[in-house]
Amino acid sequence: MPKKNIPQNGYVHGYSARESERLADQAQTLTDLLHHDTHYSAGSQVLEAGCGIGAQTMILAKNSPDALITSIDISEDSLKRAQERIRKERITNVTFHQGDIYHLLFKPESFDHIFVCFVLEHVADPMLALKQLLPLLKKGGTITVIEGDHGSTFFHPENADARRAIDCLVELQRQGGGNALIGRQLFPLVTGAGFSNVHVSPRMVYVDSSRPALVEGFTRLTFTAMVDGVAEDVRKHGLMTKDAWERGIAALYRTAEDDGVFCYTFFKATGYK
Amino acid sequence: MPKKNIPQNGYVHGYSARESERLADQAQTLTDLLHHDTHYSAGSQVLEAGCGIGAQTMILAKNSPDALITSIDISEDSLKRAQERIRKERITNVTFHQGDIYHLLFKPESFDHIFVCFVLEHVADPMLALKQLLPLLKKGGTITVIEGDHGSTFFHPENADARRAIDCLVELQRQGGGNALIGRQLFPLVTGAGFSNVHVSPRMVYVDSSRPALVEGFTRLTFTAMVDGVAEDVRKHGLMTKDAWERGIAALYRTAEDDGVFCYTFFKATGYK
Numbered sequence: 026m027p028k029k030n031i032p033q034n035g036y037v038h039g040y041s042a043r044e045s046e047r048l049a050d051q052a053q054t055l056t057d058l059l060h061h062d063t064h065y066s067a068g069s070q071v072l073e074a075g076c077g078i079g080a081q082t083m084i085l086a087k088n089s090p091d092a093l094i095t096s097i098d099i100s101e102d103s104l105k106r107a108q109e110r111i112r113k114e115r116i117t118n119v120t121f122h123q124g125d126i127y128h129l130l131f132k133p134e135s136f137d138h139i140f141v142c143f144v145l146e147h148v149a150d151p152m153l154a155l156k157q158l159l160p161l162l163k164k165g166g167t168i169t170v171i172e173g174d175h176g177s178t179f180f181h182p183e184n185a186d187a188r189r190a191i192d193c194l195v196e197l198q199r200q201g202g203g204n205a206l207i208g209r210q211l212f213p214l215v216t217g218a219g220f221s222n223v224h225v226s227p228r229m230v231y232v233d234s235s236r237p238a239l240v241e242g243f244t245r246l247t248f249t250a251m252v253d254g255v256a257e258d259v260r261k262h263g264l265m266t267k268d269a270w271e272r273g274i275a276a277l278y279r280t281a282e283d284d285g286v287f288c289y290t291f292f293k294a295t296g297y298k
Numbered sequence: 299m300p301k302k303n304i305p306q307n308g309y310v311h312g313y314s315a316r317e318s319e320r321l322a323d324q325a326q327t328l329t330d331l332l333h334h335d336t337h338y339s340a341g342s343q344v345l346e347a348g349c350g351i352g353a354q355t356m357i358l359a360k361n362s363p364d365a366l367i368t369s370i371d372i373s374e375d376s377l378k379r380a381q382e383r384i385r386k387e388r389i390t391n392v393t394f395h396q397g398d399i400y401h402l403l404f405k406p407e408s409f410d411h412i413f414v415c416f417v418l419e420h421v422a423d424p425m426l427a428l429k430q431l432l433p434l435l436k437k438g439g440t441i442t443v444i445e446g447d448h449g450s451t452f453f454h455p456e457n458a459d460a461r462r463a464i465d466c467l468v469e470l471q472r473q474g475g476g477n478a479l480i481g482r483q484l485f486p487l488v489t490g491a492g493f494s495n496v497h498v499s500p501r502m503v504y505v506d507s508s509r510p511a512l513v514e515g516f517t518r519l520t521f522t523a524m525v526d527g528v529a530e531d532v533r534k535h536g537l538m539t540k541d542a543w544e545r546g547i548a549a550l551y552r553t554a555e556d557d558g559v560f561c562y563t564f565f566k567a568t569g570y571k
Binding site: 174176177179180181183206209210212213216217223224225226227229231233234235283284285286288290 | 456482483490497506508561
């Protein structure tokens with residue numbers, strides 16, 4: 026799920042106030058599914074590589090209140106917003122640094138654990154990014170990587186315009202140097218970067234009308250709002266006509282009705298040094 | 299996953315000896331994922347609607363050795379094979395009857411539980427089939443429905459010919475009156491048929507090279523073999539050229555290599571009367 030502001034990949038999404046609110050809703054809804062099994066012990070040094078505006082930082086810090094978290098991002102603006110957010114929550118175990126994931130200036134073996142969430146989808150060479158992180162980890166330390174995969178999306182009722190609208194999102198992210206289909210690739214990426222005992226666990230968000238919080242929090246406010254957020258870029262690039270696009274968006278909202286179903290899968294990988 | 303022999307929907311798959319073996323492999327690999335949470339109490343009357351050649355019947359009977367299972371199928375030939383299979387395993391708590399799922403001749407409220415696995419995908423009117431089953435269930439009894447969904451398939455490396463090959467399977471099943479995308483529809487179907495408190499649980503088969511039993515048992519021997527099983531029909535119907543088809547099948551086998559990943563989702567629904 027896009028949330029980072031990594032300039033070299035261009036702006037796939039806007040960062041308006043409405044967008045920030047949507048991202049907060051998403052983080053709330055998905056916290057348990059993605060983070061319930063990540064807890065770092067007291068005193069352990071944790072690197073969050075690519076913290077964006079701090080949505081995952083808050084969750085990390087709350088789930089591991091006695092770990093010492095270092096959160097980096099390439100964007101000064103995002104870092105400021107992340108810092109503000111953490112300050113407001115009175116969280117005190119996070120330190121922020123500006124830095125490029127390809128060239129971090131920490132000493133080798135500085136960290137017990139590394140955490141990378143919704144970052145690799147925006148990075149032009151995700152394997153290189155992971156390779157650059159490996160030396161920063163102590164022997165026996167862990168890496169945790171979480172990514173979505175837009176190609177995992179399916180829904181009922183089926184609709185060709187809705188599929189095309191999602192494909193536009195994938196195409197725009199590709200043009201920006203990112204990869205919206207990266208979730209399925211975590212095993213070869215983390216293994217290929219030199220980590221061992223890699224385990225990947227898919228986390229499907231399954232939504233039907235018996236789960237109203239997900240209908241609202243995921244199908245409408247997260248996924249469909251995210252797709253609709255690139256409407257202008259899609260028209261600018263001539264990827265879909267206005268009519269087809271609007272039919273596609275309407276069809277995505279249609280899956281949030283009583284007899285609709287929506288499925289999306291995140292992937293969580295863990296590996297060791 | 300296709301395994302039933304329901305004549306009104308035509309033959310999407312062959313039933314050669316090799317096919318039977320493949321189906322046995324699949325049943326073995328997927329048993330835990332699909333069936334670990336289905337156990338019926340001693341003395342309870344269970345209807346298996348659409349038992350085919352008995353692959354699920356064996357699992358049902360073994361998981362609930364003291365329940366009394368009645369397994370029906372429309373095909374006399376399939377029933378004979380199912381009976382033979384059950385006899386060989388020395389299972390004694392299953393009774394077989396020939397019957398049409400739309401017109402079963404049991405008295406109302408004959409059963410404590412109903413079990414329907416890999417059947418609705420082959421049925422022209424699955425909602426009607428479920429509606430016809432409802433009166434056979436006692437008040438407070440449960441229904442369990444399991445189906446696959448070919449549209450849930452995604453893999454790495456991505457390949458357009460492989461996607462088209464899978465679409466051919468979906469198209470052939472549609473032409474035969476079935477629906478290979480039915481898994482995602484279980485919630486509206488079971489709810490719409492009049493069952494209450496419907497709960498759907500997706501069961502993703504996630505395969506990477508750290509899970510060699512699934513690479514062999516699912517990616518190769520189940521899914522790709524199943525797709526390749528319709529090669530002749532695809533050519534007969536002119537759905538894909540021979541070259542493109544072969545590239546597609548090769549690309550599916552490619553996902554079973556060390557850096558490949560394969561994902562497929564089954565859906566399990568439970569509901570009450």
